[in-house]
Amino acid sequence: MLRPLHDGTGNSWHKRLRRWNGYSGRDNDAYRRLCIYLAGDVSGTRELQHEAADEGSIAGWNAARHAAPTAWRRRVPLSIAFTDPDIASIGCRFDRLPAHALIGEARGSGNGRSKIAGHEDNLVRLYADPASGRLLGAAVLSVGGEHLAHLLAWAIQRGETVAGLLEMPFYHPTEEELIQSALNDLLSKMEKSDPLARGLNRY
Known part of the structure; x- marks a missing residue:
């Protein structure tokens, strides 16, 4: 019969794996006694196939x-639920955003392609750092959201x-324009926003 290993204090190794380092694949707490390298669901962190493959290579x-x-x-x-519509979380999650982060939003009710297809409930939210403008994360609830999530x-x-990102082309009418609209919403909330010809560069 298999039994969990204990560290002498009554705590099993399973409970102690919280100190696992996802960047090296090693359990730092266990290092002095034995080296334990973990990958996949056993790590209890990113329980997704593409993440497990990376963790296996690292470990x-x-x-x-x-x-x-x-x-x-x-x-x-990157996590995607293949529902109808798709649900996706990308990068930093809403509940882990820094307090100063900006949130930009776009809804299907304001997107031509979504309205034509009857997908008015589509929703894209983007999170950005107000100082640098760097994109931090996103949440997507949209038909075809798996594709938006990858972009x-x-x-x-x-x-x-x-x-x-606003310098990139967005074809009309597409649901990718939800990203453009959410980006414009973010830009309007930034102190250094240039209201003239957003997404265009002067020579």
């Missing part, structure tokens, strides 16, 4: 070189800003 790399473990930059958190995850991963 395997460091397990083979455990005298000098390497910390790896993790991808931007936003890539933008956050690359450190894009509100102004920089």
